[in-house]
Amino acid sequence: MAFDFDFDLLRDVTETSGVPGYEDRVRDIVREEIEANTDTVRTDAMGNVVGTVDGDSDYSVAVAAHMDEIGFMVKHITEEGFLKLDALGGWDARVLRAQRVTVHGEEDITGVFGSVPPHTLDEAPENGDDEVGDRAVDLGRDPEEVEELVSVGDIVTMQQDTIQMGDSVTGKALDDRVCLFAMLEAARSIENPDVTIHFCATVQEEVGLRGATALGVDVDPDLAIALDVTIASDIPGVSGDKHVTSLGDGAAIKLKDSSVITTPKVHKRLKAVAEDEEIEYQIEVLPSGGTDTAGFQNTYGAKPVGAISIPTRYLHTVTETANGDDVRSTIDLLTAFLDSETGEHDYSL
The missing domain is CATH 2.40.30.40 (Peptidase M42, domain 2)
Structure with missing residues (x-):
């Protein structure tokens, strides 16, 4: 099948090098893409890139995906x-x-x-x-x-190429470049949001969520949504209770990982948006592993947070594998969620 998204851009961001603290090459690609689709762009002292789309209200949403690879x-x-x-x-x-x-x-x-x-x-x-x-x-x-x-x-x-393999894409650094790509694709689609949206490409996630933690102070959003890959162990030799997610079952809406418990009203609205828009989704309960979600939750005071994950097999190898339809579902869910955010939803507990 032909992927229903810009595979050339996905290949570029996954094949380009960029380890924690040295994200320069992939950052150049990301900044160029973000500049074309946001009102203002800045890069901070750590190397995080923030592209802002100005909304009609002061309410702001941060969307984060990390640029670094192991x-x-x-x-x-x-x-x-x-x-x-x-x-x-x-x-x-x-x-x-x-x-x-x-x-x-x-x-x-x-x-x-x-x-x-x-x-x-x-x-x-x-x-x-x-x-x-x-x-x-x-x-x-x-x-x-x-x-x-x-x-x-x-x-x-x-050193690895990114290629199509059946209905899937496989290569190195899908963690987290496939989610970074999904964020860039959503930024292309958002034109006149009700709220201000900060698209944040973060650094040094793989060594302790360092970029997002620092960025949470500078951006100080009212709501944060992080994007990262998650475990899909739906392979021979792994029992069903350890699959976490499965390829082809849709974008994963995170309830927890070892770094965060997402805000219930946020993940409930993510589910409601997915159902209203008929976007395939599954629920993620991740026993271990942390994401940028936690970097925004408590850095500058308590914040409501949510997370969307792309199910990926063989994490932290050069053959990481994600399903094309799941990538499309993630782009669609993020876009629909941001388009429908008015700043008036009550996420308080």
């Missing part, structure tokens, strides 16, 4: 020219074996995570003992050339 920083270069890395974000080191990376040194160069061939192992590997610090990147170059091209502190990102 990645690495070079911490050591061995005498043989191999790179040792420090993680930026949460990695399961087992998924790194035999993967390609891009090292952003004096120039962008390709490397690979090496692994010992099974033919030479004296005993079966202990898969549970892997740590990122134990992995090494091979650049295929002699040590002298490596020293010229790479320095301690350089950034390393995973």
Whole structure:
């Protein structure tokens, strides 16, 4: 099937590099898109981008999606020219074996995570003992050339294309670029809102919701809606009670994760909007993991918050996978919710 959204833009934002604190390249794309569809745009000292659409009232809504992807920083270069890395974000080191990376040194160069061939192992590997610090990147170059091209502190990102796979899209950094994309698509559609809307592309979410927490002070919204991916473990070997969400069942309306319990009246209105507009949705109860929702809830005093999630399989790998219809549903739900926000809904408890 052909996706009912701008797949080229989604591919651009997912394939572009941008780890926590170094979101520069993806930020350039985001800022250009936001500038075209909002009244004013600014970037703060941390690198958060805020595009504002002025409404007819002083009531304001912040919509947030994070730009950063998990990645690495070079911490050591061995005498043989191999790179040792420090993680930026949460990695399961087992998924790194035999993967390609891009090292952003004096120039962008390709490397690979090496692994010992099974033919030479004296005993079966202990898969549970892997740590990122134990992995090494091979650049295929002699040590002298490596020293010229790479320095301690350089950034390393995973190397992967974003492609269509059946009814789904798969690639790296769908967390959270697919939601960032959904926000950008909603910004294209919002023209004359009743309330002021701040479209916020945040930084450093993967290392502790840092960008949203700082931004909550500056923006100080009356209502905040965050967008992030969520677990879809609807795959062989995982029992139904651990699926959280399922691909193809629609946008996920979050009730909780480990960082936030969303405001009941907000998630009830999200459900009502979805039903009125006949938008497919499902309910998300996430046992662990945090999102930018929490960064806005209590940074500058108590705030009503909600969250819309895109179900995604294989999170924090280079084969993250989301369903095209779920992406469309998320764009439609966010747009309909913002279009119908008057600033007069009572979200108080």
